[in-house]
Amino acid sequence: MLSSEEWGIVALSLKVGGVAVLATLPIAFALAWLLARKRFPGRMLLDGLVHLPLVVPPVVTGWLLLVAFGPFGPVGRWLESWFGVSLMFRWTGAALAAAIMALPLMVRAMRLSIEAIDRRLEGAARTLGASAWHSFWTISLPLALPGVLAALVLGFARSIGEFGATITFVSNIPGETRTLPLAIYSALQVPGGEAMVTRLALLSVALSLAALVASEWLVRRGHRGQDRHVL
Amino acid sequence: MSFDIDVERRLGDRSIGVRFTAGAGLTALFGPSGAGKTSILNMVAGLLKPDRGHIRIGDRTLFGDGIDLPPEARRIGYVFQDGRLFPHRRVRANLLYGHHLADPADRWMALDEAVDFLGIGHLLDRWPHGLSGGEAQRVAIGRALLRAPQCLLMDEPLSSLDAARREDIMTVIERIRDTLKLPILYVSHDRAEVDRLATQLIALDG
Numbered sequence: 434m435l436s437s438e439e440w441g442i443v444a445l446s447l448k449v450g451g452v453a454v455l456a457t458l459p460i461a462f463a464l465a466w467l468l469a470r471k472r473f474p475g476r477m478l479l480d481g482l483v484h485l486p487l488v489v490p491p492v493v494t495g496w497l498l499l500v501a502f503g504p505f506g507p508v509g510r511w512l513e514s515w516f517g518v519s520l521m522f523r524w525t526g527a528a529l530a531a532a533i534m535a536l537p538l539m540v541r542a543m544r545l546s547i548e549a550i551d552r553r554l555e556g557a558a559r560t561l562g563a564s565a566w567h568s569f570w571t572i573s574l575p576l577a578l579p580g581v582l583a584a585l586v587l588g589f590a591r592s593i594g595e596f597g598a599t600i601t602f603v604s605n606i607p608g609e610t611r612t613l614p615l616a617i618y619s620a621l622q623v624p625g626g627e628a629m630v631t632r633l634a635l636l637s638v639a640l641s642l643a644a645l646v647a648s649e650w651l652v653r654r655g656h657r658g659q660d661r662h663v664l
Numbered sequence: 665m666s667f668d669i670d671v672e673r674r675l676g677d678r679s680i681g682v683r684f685t686a687g688a689g690l691t692a693l694f695g696p697s698g699a700g701k702t703s704i705l706n707m708v709a710g711l712l713k714p715d716r717g718h719i720r721i722g723d724r725t726l727f728g729d730g731i732d733l734p735p736e737a738r739r740i741g742y743v744f745q746d747g748r749l750f751p752h753r754r755v756r757a758n759l760l761y762g763h764h765l766a767d768p769a770d771r772w773m774a775l776d777e778a779v780d781f782l783g784i785g786h787l788l789d790r791w792p793h794g795l796s797g798g799e800a801q802r803v804a805i806g807r808a809l810l811r812a813p814q815c816l817l818m819d820e821p822l823s824s825l826d827a828a829r830r831e832d833i834m835t836v837i838e839r840i841r842d843t844l845k846l847p848i849l850y851v852s853h854d855r856a857e858v859d860r861l862a863t864q865l866i867a868l869d870g
Contacts, residue, residue, distance in 0.1 A: 553748055556711045559735035560742040561762030561811045567736075571761075575752050 435632065438607075439616075443636060446612040449524055450592035453531035454539075454585055461536055461584060465543035486598075487537040495601025498530055502602070526603035527610045531592035538591050539584035546580020547573075586648040590641050613637050665815065665847050667691060671707050671717035671727075680704065681717075682868060689863025690841045690848040694855070699868040701851040702745075705817045708849065709742045710735035721815055721847075739770070741808030743818045747800040749792035755803050756788040762811030770812040773844075778806045782836060798829035805836060815847040816840065822857060830857075837861060 435443070467473075468480055486494050502509040502520050512518045520526035550573055558568040574581075596614040603610040605619060617633045620626035665688055672681035680700030682693070693701050706712035708719055710726065710733060718728025721740075726733045741762075749758050759775060779785045782802045792800060801821055808816060818837070822830045838861065840846050852858050858865060 551748075553744070554750060556706075556709075556735070557742070557744065557748040558750075558761070559711065560709050560738075560740060561807065562736045562765035563761075564734070564736055567765070572750060 435636075439629070439632065439636075441608060442611060442613060442616045442633065443640075445524060445608070446593045446640075449527045449531055449612055450589050452525075453528040453535060453592040454588040456528070457532040457536055457539060457588060458581070458585065461539035461588070462543055462581065464536075465540045465547055465580075465584075468540070469544045469547040483540050484537045486534050491534065491595075491597025492601050494533060495530060495598035498526075498533065498598065498602040502526065502529070520603070522603050522606055522610065524603075524609055527595075527599050527612060528592075530598040530602045531595040534595050534598055535588035535591040539588040542584040542587055543577060543580040546577045546583070549580075550576045582648050586644050589644050593640060594637070613640075665722045667815070667847065667849060668718070668720040669704075669708065671704065671714040671719060673703065673707060673712065673714045675700070675703060682866065683717075684866045686847075686849075686864050686866070688845065688847055690837070690850050690861050691864045691866060692850045692852060692858040692862035693866050693868060694852060694858045694862075695868030697853055701853075701868060702819050704868075705742070705819050705849065705851055709740055709817055710738050724814075736765070739812065739814045741811050741813030741816045743801070743804050743808050743816065743821050745820045745823055747792075747797075747804040749795075749800055749803060749807070751792050753792075754788070755784070755790050755792065755795070758792065758803060759788075759806050759810055762807060766810075766812035771810075772812060773809055775810065778810050781809075781839070782806045796829075797825050798832055801825065801829075801833055802836065805833075805840075809840070809844075809846075813846070815849065818848060818850045820852055822852075822854070834861065 464479070464483055468476065468483070500506050502512070504510065504513065504519065504521065509519065509521070512520070520529055554572055554576070555568045558572045559565070563571065593612065594614055595612070596618070599610065599612065600615055600618075605611055605615045611619065613633055613636065617630055617637070620629040620633065667684070667686040669685070670683040672679060674680075680703045682704050684691075693704060695701055703712055707714045708726070713732065714727060719726045720728070725731050726738050749755075750761065753761070756775075759778065763771065763775065773781075779788070782805060784799070784802050784806060787795065787799055787803060792803070795803065805821070821837070822833055825833060834857070837848070837850075841848060841861070841863070850858075850861060
């Protein structure tokens with residue numbers, strides 16, 4: 434049904450999306466917690482920065498990444514000299530672009546869920562002998578779990594759909610940065626590529642749907658007896 | 665075991681303060697809504713920091729003289745007005761939450777004893793959202809008792825219950841006072857309730 438080239442594209446997309454979302458998750462959770470719970474100077478600015486990729490044209494995000502992570506960019510030069518690592522034209526760069534684009538969605542989903550936690554439950558846990566950390570791990574985090582799962586799904590779906598920032602930042606290299614959307618775009622440029630476009634497009638839809646169904650199942654399994662939904 | 669409490673705290677444009685000593689039995693803080701009764705319990709529990717004063721229970725200073733113990737170190741069982749059970753844990757796990765965190769040497773009640781004492785054996789595998797108000801309040805009391813407390817704080821534990829359930833829970837509270845001999849600091853605005861339960865009455869004005 435799928436050629437080995439197409440399987441390769443799917444595998445690469447899953448790798449890029451998976452790494453992007455898993456690596457972003459702790460950062461996104463920390464940001465969501467900060468924005469939901471803490472009052473500090475610059476909070477509005479941080480909120481704006483987190484949401485920027487949602488409103489800025491993706492090509493601009495890609496260009497900013499190029500400037501920052503290029504061989505002469507401030508971050509790129511540092512990564513190169515300290516770790517000998519470059520993200521340019523690599524799948525890791527595609528994962529970074531996907532992560533930046535997914536970040537606002539992930540932060541939003543988790544922030545809503547954190548804001549919905551009854552903070553008095555954390556107080557109750559403290560009076561029962563829980564330290565602030567223990568209360569976080571046993572009360573706050575489990576209660577925020579639907580939001581975390583929603584963030585994983587939305588972030589993953591956004592990541593495997595990422596196009597503009599990726600192609601600008603890491604180009605369109607077969608086997609390295611050519612994820613599903615880039616492959617679809619490339620196939621569209623080639624005469625006679627319609628069959629491949631159809632297959633890859635259907636595959637995109639199937640992947641997104643599977644992610645949604647899987648997360649709904651996870652949430653229901655985790656909270657049997659309670660009425661909860663991801664979206 | 666005695667309470668020696670003298671606290672003051674500004675909340676917005678008003679000041680909440682109380683000063684009393686109380687011995688064993690049930691000490692009722694009685695006053696109209698808005699007198700800051702819950703805030704006083706929260707200060708004793710460590711959930712709200714007094715601006716000044718001291719909180720001593722028995723020979724332990726919980727607050728004052730440069731001491732400010734975090735809530736988890738105060739060994740106080742707190743029964744909230746609304747139960748405040750953890751919605752993502754079954755009744756058994758709610759009951760054992762504080763029990764597992766308590767120093768084994770401090771524990772004075774086992775799960776089975778608490779379950780028998782409160783008659784909640786049939787609820788252990790239920791989720792909190794499926795409990796009636798009276799059942800939830802029993803579980804909340806059990807959770808506080810199993811935390812190995814040296815005293816109990818109760819914030820209008822009867823206010824969300826109908827008459828029959830109130831009678832039930834009042835009997836439970838009397839048994840905690842008389843059988844378990846646990847000192848209780850009890851907040852209420854209901855005169856009849858306080859007259860029946862209180863060993864000592866502290867009146868607060870609004």
